[in-house]
Amino acid sequence: MVLEAITTKKCQETFHLESLETLGDSFLKYAASQQLFKSYENSHEGLLSIKKEKIISNAALCKLGCDHELPGFIRTEPFDPKRWIIPGDSCQSYVLNEELLSNENKIYIIGSKKVKSKTVADVVEALIGAFLSTGGESAGLLFLNWIGIEVDFEYMPNERPFQVHAEKLVNVRHLESLLNYKFRDPSLLVEALTHGSYMLPEIPRCYQRLEFLGDAVLDYLITMHLYNKYPGLSPGFLTDMRSASVNNDCYAQASVKHELHKHILHASHDLHKQIITTVESFEKLSSGSTFGWESESSFPKVLGDIMESLGGAILVDSGFNKEVVFQSIRPLLEPLVTPETMKFHPAKELNEYCQKEHFEMKKPVVSRINGLHSVTIEVEAYGAVFKNTATASDKKTAKKVACKEVLKSLKEKQGR
CATH class of the missing domain: 3.30.160 (Double Stranded RNA Binding Domain)
Incomplete structure (x- = not known):
């Protein structure tokens, strides 16, 4: 698994790091997002996004990878038997330079090579995926902390600034039935459905914080589902399936399909017109799926956002139980993409x-x-x-x- 994680496409092997990178990327995104959400309870989504980018950006991951001497282990070219150094062989006429890898370990170097910064970042994500795939989330967290990203999955009760009668603002019973989940704190449901244009004294913030969290958890859950359900996919296909499943259009179509748009709390005339136009357009779509790239019209971002914010609300309310989130949101996204129903993005398909x-x-x-x-x-x-x-x-x-x-x-x- 580690060999796969350090093997790039340029090696022309039957395997390479892309599937593990996709898995590791989704886990890293979720781990960082939930840590920031818990640590900065009063910070808005924009600030959380900036902080997250500083953790998961290619530049940040490349630096961490270089700090731990990973570039020297990355395979970036096809195996050449003529250049292979036999371990332990002292007959060849080459010079090895000794370098300290850590306090106790040494490595021996025969030369140098250039590795792109993005490749180093990709390998870091792929190694996260390798540890996650073989040892579960605890192994993934151990690797993250080893590489220098300090996160944990310890549950911290969330202090709620809301004191609202949720039933007066949203149809709690209907939404709980739709989501197949009963909220311990219905104010989370109100927050998850409140647009920025609908700010009342008793509703101190909109859905964006929960959307920030829900975006990460749904991405991770769907990626893990695809990775585990379809083992042996060709490298890169998992990435394409994830792209076709985890995007604003998919979530927006699911929201309209299950009439969640009727429950959004907003005070925007323009948004109201956009939603009406979108619903009319959706009804003309012949396809019953909520994945892929069938739609030829754009969706108001809020329609996709509320699917993510509802996922975030359930995650917080359930004490960060990811399985509960997946059981609740998955039926709304059905049918999920399969290798047989997978459709590539037209731009990618045309380019290839x-x-x-x-x-x-x-x-x-x-x-x-x-x-x-x-x-x-x-x-x-x-x-x-x-x-x-x-x-x-x-x-x-x-x-x-x-x-x-x-x-x-x-x-x-x-x-x-």
Whole structure:
């Protein structure tokens, strides 16, 4: 498992670190998020995000990896028998330099190599995944603390600043039935559904802190579910399945599907119009799934956020019981993605298709007019130009739709 964690794609082996990196990344994100949530009870989501980034960024992980002499162990090129040094062999004419690895251990070096900072960070995440996969969360935490990230999963009662009659603000009984979970502190349900535009004296904060926590725990739970349920996936496929399952569009579609949008506490006329438009668009979607990239319209961020904030609320209320969160939120996200139903993001699929067929893909042309984003995707193939311009309220959606149309045209041309 450790060998897999230190092996990069460039080694051209049948295994490499990407699946373990995805697993380790989700665990690290959750471990750091829950630690910050517990440690800074009065800090808003923006400050928590900044603090988290300082812990989990590639730069931070690279520094920790270098501090522990990890780069020398990373495999970045294919195995060459001619350059292999036989352990213990003293017949060869090479010089080994001695270096102290720790207070007691020494390593012997024959040369040096360059390793990208992101590669070091990826290996740190992959090693977290390796320890987690083989020894469970306790082993994952031990590695995190060894590498220099001090976190724990000790439960700390959360001081609540809320004194509200939850039943007067939200339909507690209906929501508990939908979530299959009974809240000990219903004020968490109120906080999880309160938009920033709806601030009353008795509701001192909105859903963003719980969303910060819920985002991390749902990411981790779904990644662990996919990793354990589908062992033996080709490296990288877990990453694609996670991307198709853990994103704002998936959560937003699930929110609309189960009519959670009707329970959001907000006082924004624009948001109200956006939600109505989204619901009408969702009803036209033929697909019953809540994963993947089927939607051609963008969703108000709040719709995805409340799925995460509800996950965060259940986590806090249950004493940080992750299994309870998964049992509650998973039915809302069903059907979850499987290897058979997995669909790649159109931008990634188009890029890989062009590389495989040696088509020339131009750089996307992006513009913004009257608050709308337009993205033009152009590919030269079969002696012709395949081009599409899509417009949406956000750049990502516009690019997704344009890529989808160009890809469709290319495949139709190939099928003729």
